[in-house]
Amino acid sequence: MRSSFSPQQTFLLFFALAYLGSCTNEPRVMAPTDQVAVEESPLRTDEGQIAVLNLGTFHMGYTSDANTVEYDEAAEENARQIALVCEQLARFEPTVICVEEVTSDQVDLAAAYALYRDNPKHESVYAESEIQILAFEVGRLVGTKKVFAIDHKLAYNYDQSELAEATGSQAYFGELEYLQGQFGLFEMDSSLSQSLLRMNTPHAYDVLINVNADVLAHANSSDGFEGADEAAKYYQRNLRIFANLNKLPLSSEDRVLIISGASHAAFLDMLMRRSQKYQAVDLKKYLH
Numbered sequence: 001m002r003s004s005f006s007p008q009q010t011f012l013l014f015f016a017l018a019y020l021g022s023c024t025n026e027p028r029v030m031a032p033t034d035q036v037a038v039e040e041s042p043l044r045t046d047e048g049q050i051a052v053l054n055l056g057t058f059h060m061g062y063t064s065d066a067n068t069v070e071y072d073e074a075a076e077e078n079a080r081q082i083a084l085v086c087e088q089l090a091r092f093e094p095t096v097i098c099v100e101e102v103t104s105d106q107v108d109l110a111a112a113y114a115l116y117r118d119n120p121k122h123e124s125v126y127a128e129s130e131i132q133i134l135a136f137e138v139g140r141l142v143g144t145k146k147v148f149a150i151d152h153k154l155a156y157n158y159d160q161s162e163l164a165e166a167t168g169s170q171a172y173f174g175e176l177e178y179l180q181g182q183f184g185l186f187e188m189d190s191s192l193s194q195s196l197l198r199m200n201t202p203h204a205y206d207v208l209i210n211v212n213a214d215v216l217a218h219a220n221s222s223d224g225f226e227g228a229d230e231a232a233k234y235y236q237r238n239l240r241i242f243a244n245l246n247k248l249p250l251s252s253e254d255r256v257l258i259i260s261g262a263s264h265a266a267f268l269d270m271l272m273r274r275s276q277k278y279q280a281v282d283l284k285k286y287l288h
Contacts, residue, residue, distance in 0.1 A: 056265025
């Protein structure tokens, strides 16, 4: 079965929609620099569990990942929306923040965060990414001392269209066509917080796991597992991210905020909800 669109076009469209941000040419307006007054949180976890607020987002600028987006975080309305989201997330009072950065850059990450806490106008390699725009700012607002890198890079080939076409895999192209119809979940609207909430629903997570991994399992030769093995690499990458989280010196007294690309958040949500170590916190308690 020949698709009317190539998987490469499909994935380019997906990332264009998932990572789309409103861009304007309005003058730069800095987010508020005063620490927010944090309300007493009613959150309680089961005995011994670690509370985790897991936020999937689009890449706002610099990232070591393969996909980025032009996002004008300095535009007046964008800056206002970002400041509001940071204030809402700050009410979680994270003691630890984890971000999508490779663990080999932990020293540089910690140094950049320390400089930002002292001077939020400090320019770093993270200045135009969600790492500084969201994670550093939330940490600064509540005085979080620890920011950790938990990413692990593992290359894989998400385009199995040639093999799927050669083997006549109707399911592969049928899945892609269905997923293309779900990409509206990742479009940005006038409210950044509502866009992020929509991106972090169970259905959106299922779409992200499917489009990034599961669909590949439909593209295999009669005596091989080419697509399935590529999908396994993405599962492996996210399991290693989860393993990096598990290596951190956390206790039940900690409250962990994780900010990463939405597909990683999807895997982390699945893994943490099955874990006895963590208690996933409903994002709707904070974003609204």
